[in-house]
Amino acid sequence: MIETPRIMLIRHAEKPREGEYGVAIDGSPSPQSLSVVGWQRAGALVRLFVPLPLPSRSPILRPSHVFAAHPTETHPSPRPRETVTPLAQALGLQVDESWSDDDDPARIAAALRDLKGPALVCWRHRSLPVLAEELLQRAEVPRHWPEARFDLVWIVSGDGPRWTFSQLPQQLLPGDRAQSVPRRVPAAGVRR
Template sequence: MTTKIILLRHAEKPSADGTVGGVDASGRPNDDDLSVRGWQRAGALARFFAPGGGSLGVPRALYASRPTAEHPSRRAVSTLQPLARWLGLPLNQSFTCGQEPALTQALATDEGVTLVAWDHRGLCRIAQALVGAAAPDHWPAGCFDRYWIFSRDADGWRLAPQPQQLLDGDD
């Protein structure tokens, strides 16, 4: 049974004004991927969630939204790829943006700590499926340095928003 679900937004993306571009893992320009700072965050998250890295527990399941023609962003996948490699875990990309209800059902069947990277709009739908009206109704558009922890107890899920505090300038 899942004891903890951690939701985080994918790491930093290219800027809307074009001054900061995206790059793929090889450094080639790709605006559907992370910015350089986003890749730095992905690496920092890998260290944070690896054994001995933080107090939240080591994830036993990793989920990221699968890119599609309608939503071609690779940012959620790129955010968790370094951690998946580090832990030797598969990165579950069975769900796409818009399939949050099905994803939430799958999350409840995992064991231990589960980590999810997603688009900021879908994070609220996942949270609402877990805790109902107690969930935030939005994730700030420019916020990449927080995560939401959902812990299970006898009464259901409890939400605790937290700052990541991984990179210089984080909240």
């Protein structure tokens, strides 16, 4: 069976609200880490990406690769890695932090498109639309990942030379929304 290439994009899980501290993986207070709710989402992602053995027609595939934007001077938070660490552990994979959102999105997209097997990429929300557009090679993704949304999966699937874009609300935690983010409508006749 030939598997369609699939790259699943998520934003890191919830960060602390104004005036709160996050919690590092060892339980110590950390302003750069996930909030308690963020750690709950990180744990819930395991069942989204590694479902119990039930028949499923979900566009989500069990990842063969797990990537997270690595911390930089501009973005020192380890939240992307923290978000996917429970999932990577459940899969027996290492979190690959080869890139950051400071790196060239075209180069990252090219490397992701060449992978064998499904990939999960956990990134920072401001850079996700640019990365998704580079993967898709068309301006059809939403222009912005909303500041308050931690509950979406953007899916870029390859079928020959044409790649498609879809969204799936995670619906893992109370308060998660069932709606996707409005997509950009491409201008007639404009192709990248």
